[in-house]
Structure formats: C-alpha cells, structure tokens
Amino acid sequence: MADSSAPEQFPPRRDPRCPMRPPASLIEKNDLPLTKVKQWDGLEPWLITKFEDVRAVLNDRRFSADPRKPGYPEKTEAYGASVGQDRNLRTMDPPEHGEQKRMLVRDFTIKRVEEMRPAVQNLVDTLIDKMIAKGAPADIVTDFAVPIPTMVICEILGVPYEDQDFFKENTEVCMSSDRPASEALAAADALSDYLDKLIDVKDANPQNDLLSRLVIDELRTGKTTRKDVVEMARLVLIAGHDTTANMVALGTLALLTHPDQAAVMRSDLSRAELTLAVHELFRWVNVTHTGRRRVATEDVEVGGQLIRAGEGVIVMTSIADRDERVFPDSDKLDLRRSNARTCMAFGAGDHRCMGAYLSQTEMEIAFGTLWKRLPSLKLAVPFETLKFREEGVVYGVHSLPVSW
Numbered sequence: 001m002a003d004s005s006a007p008e009q010f011p012p013r014r015d016p017r018c019p020m021r022p023p024a025s026l027i028e029k030n031d032l033p034l035t036k037v038k039q040w041d042g043l044e045p046w047l048i049t050k051f052e053d054v055r056a057v058l059n060d061r062r063f064s065a066d067p068r069k070p071g072y073p074e075k076t077e078a079y080g081a082s083v084g085q086d087r088n089l090r091t092m093d094p095p096e097h098g099e100q101k102r103m104l105v106r107d108f109t110i111k112r113v114e115e116m117r118p119a120v121q122n123l124v125d126t127l128i129d130k131m132i133a134k135g136a137p138a139d140i141v142t143d144f145a146v147p148i149p150t151m152v153i154c155e156i157l158g159v160p161y162e163d164q165d166f167f168k169e170n171t172e173v174c175m176s177s178d179r180p181a182s183e184a185l186a187a188a189d190a191l192s193d194y195l196d197k198l199i200d201v202k203d204a205n206p207q208n209d210l211l212s213r214l215v216i217d218e219l220r221t222g223k224t225t226r227k228d229v230v231e232m233a234r235l236v237l238i239a240g241h242d243t244t245a246n247m248v249a250l251g252t253l254a255l256l257t258h259p260d261q262a263a264v265m266r267s268d269l270s271r272a273e274l275t276l277a278v279h280e281l282f283r284w285v286n287v288t289h290t291g292r293r294r295v296a297t298e299d300v301e302v303g304g305q306l307i308r309a310g311e312g313v314i315v316m317t318s319i320a321d322r323d324e325r326v327f328p329d330s331d332k333l334d335l336r337r338s339n340a341r342t343c344m345a346f347g348a349g350d351h352r353c354m355g356a357y358l359s360q361t362e363m364e365i366a367f368g369t370l371w372k373r374l375p376s377l378k379l380a381v382p383f384e385t386l387k388f389r390e391e392g393v394v395y396g397v398h399s400l401p402v403s404w
C-alpha cells in the first residue's frame with residue numbers, strides 16, 4: 001500500500017484539461033503547512049509556495065544559490081551533471097554574485113532599455129508586416145514570439161542573429177528535463193564553444209556591444225577569466241530569449257482564450273495600464289514553473305517550520321502568484337488587477353531577474369501592437385491539439401497557429 005505520509009513526487013503534471021493552470025495539488029499547498037516533496041534524484045527538499053514564505057526565502061542570505069553545496073536540489077539530471085562547469089551569477093552567492101552582476105547590469109537599466117524602445121517597436125512592426133504579407137495562418141511562436149527577444153538579445157550581446165536556429169535548438173536541449181544528461185551537456189558545450197570563438201572576434205575587432213565590453217573592460221584588464229565571460233554570455237543569451245519568447249507565446253494564448261481580456265488589450269490603454277496588463281500576464285502565465293532552487297546554510301524557520309542547514313528548498317514563485325491572500329480570485333486573468341506588479345514572476349532578492357525591465361518592455365510593445373494591428377486574431381487549430389512544453393524548465397507551447 002502506498003505510504004500517504006511519503007513526500008509527493010515533484011513536479012506533478014498539469015491537468016491536461018487546463019494546461020495553463022499550475023497543478024492543483026501545488027496551489028492547494030498555499031493553505032497547508034510546509035511539506036517536503038521528492039524529486040527526480042530522490043532528494044526531498046521543502047516546497048515553498050506561499051507568497052510571504054517565497055519572498056522571505058529569496059531575500060534571506062542564509063539560503064544559498066550555489067548547486068555545489070550538498071543538499072542543493074537540482075532541477076534536472078542535466079543541470080546536476082554540469083554543476084561546477086557552468087558557474088555564473090545565477091549560481092553564485094554574494095560577494096562573487098554581485099561582482100558578476102555589476103559587469104552586466106548597465107546594459108539592462110531602465111535608461112538603456114528605453115533607448116532601445118524605438119528599435120523594438122520597429123522590429124515588432126516588421127514581424128507583423130511579414131505575417132500579414134505571408135497571410136494566415138501564422139505561427140505566433142516562430143513568426144513572432146521567438147524572433148523578438150532573440151533579435152534584441154543578439155543585438156545587446158553582439159551575437160549574429162543568423163545563428164538563431166543554433167541557439168534555439170541547443171537552448172531547448174539544455175532546458176529540457178526529458179533529455180539525457182549527455183545530450184544536454186553536449187548542447188551546453190556547443191553554445192560555450194561558439195561564444196568562446198566569438199570572444200576572439202570581439203577581441204580583434206571590438207564593437208559597441210556587451211560581449212565586446214566584457215572583453216575590453218573585464219577580460220583584458222584581468223578582472224575576470226575567459227571562462228567567466230563565456231558563462232556570463234551564455235546565461236544572458238539563454239535567459240534573454242527563452243523566457244520572454246515563451247511568455248509572448250503563452251500570453252497571446254491566454255488572451256485568445258479570454259476574449260474579454262483581449263478586448264482590454266485592444267482598448268486605448270495608458271502606458272501605466274499597459275504595464276499593469278503585462279504584469280498580470282507575467283503573474284498568470286508564469287513560465288518559470290519549476291521553481292527557484294536554494295539550500296539552507298544555517299537552520300532557518302520559514303512559515304513556522306524549521307529548515308535545517310543542508311536541506312534544500314524549491315521556491316515556487318509561480319504558486320506564490322496564485323496565493324489568494326495577495327491575489328484574490330487568483331485563477332482569474334484580470335488585466336486591470338491593481339497589484340499585479342507585486343507578482344513574483346521575476347523572483348526577488350539578490351537574484352531578482354536582471355532582464356525584468358527589458359522583458360516587460362518587449363511584452364508591452366509586442367502585445368500593445370499585435371492586438372491593435374490584428375484585432376480579429378484567433379486560434380487556427382482546436383485548443384486541445386496544442387502541445388505544451390511540460391518537460392521544459394521554462395513552460396511554453398511548441399507552436400501556436402493563428403489566423404485573423
């Protein structure tokens with residue numbers, strides 16, 4: 001007989017009838033005391049879901065983001081196999097973490113992103129022009145959602161956009177839980193080798209881009225190593241396109257399945273209202289559905305539960321964003337929800353997403369334009385036939401055929 005007190009397997013699968021909703025068994029945990037779960041490698045970390053607990057853990061430096069520490073709950077076998085080799089700021093603790101973040105943040109400040117706004121608008125307009133010229137049906141994933149953040153991050157980083165198929169394929173392999181570790185490691189190596197060669201190109205002929213600046217300011221001056229530059233660039237390349245691409249695709253699907261909310265998006269929203277609407281999509285869709293991972297370095301009490309030093313935690317930002325205490329009627333997509341900006345989709349604390357403002361801006365321009373220019377947008381296939389990226393570390397949909 002099954003032991004009812006044994007930790008549940010994590011992650012549970014979504015209900016195929018509502019693939020846009022996180023699993024009910026996780027949302028229910030918001031009303032229960034903290035519990036442990038069992039993950040792929042047999043490790044049993046604590047599952048943190050309530051908004052207040054999630055915020056507390058992500059802001060508490062007694063929890064480490066370093067996967068080399070015993071007890072750290074790795075997301076997938078592939079992530080586990082590459083521990084130590086792919087170190088970057090995402091997996092570093094202060095003070096090392098701050099030193100690396102400092103090298104990157106200036107390309108992602110509000111001022112810098114605002115300067116890019118006209119170019120992003122131009123890009124979005126061009127993609128929609130192409131969709132119209134080609135005629136329906138179009139695939140929102142390949143024709144719209146992937147090119148926007150990919151082109152933008154290639155431009156910022158100084159990576160040739162022509163190589164996008166190579167990034168997309170290798171990123172998908174790295175970020176899947178159903179691929180053998182050897183394949184994921186080979187894909188990660190391919191991306192690293194590619195960026196390593198690009199460092200030589202930038203060194204010989206520096207341009208006005210992030211990779212050139214890393215080479216000139218940090219590598220040549222001996223402030224960092226070549227390996228660190230490669231890993232920083234790889235993090236920015238992957239984080240910069242995969243999450244936003246999936247958000248644009250699933251955000252479009254969310255609006256296609258909520259015509260009343262699509263009407264809000266088509267209406268004349270002020271900039272502030274558009275920002276709020278986009279944050280509600282971040283909250284409701286929440287693509288980073290496998291949680292932030294940490295390990296306690298000291299005994300810490302969270303939500304009345306003692307977590308011992310060396311115990312891992314899975315911090316479910318996506319479930320915190322369904323916490324009824326903070327977001328009443330949280331299953332409802334409401335683009336006018338007044339506190340949507342407090343959502344946890346970008347994490348919190350030292351590791352809060354560096355690209356949050358960039359992504360927000362891309363989403364504002366993408367949605368603000370798409371629904372105005374193609375007001376009759378509709379799904380071109382039955383909803384039940386869509387294939388979701390359940391296996392992805394980042395949630396998404398493989399393709400999204402639409403017509404208008």
Ligand code: HEM
Binds near residue numbers: 244352353
């Ligand atoms: C839909 C869009 C995005 C979502 C939902 C998202 C989500 C997140 C989350 C939840 C974290 C926290 C990781 C942790 O606490 O362990 C994070 C970190 C990070 N994100 Fe994003 N992200 C998005 C877009 C971007 C973009 C466009 C970039 C561009 C470079 C980016 C770069 C990063 C980096 C470098 C980190 C690591 C920050 C650190 O460890 O200090 N992200 N992101």
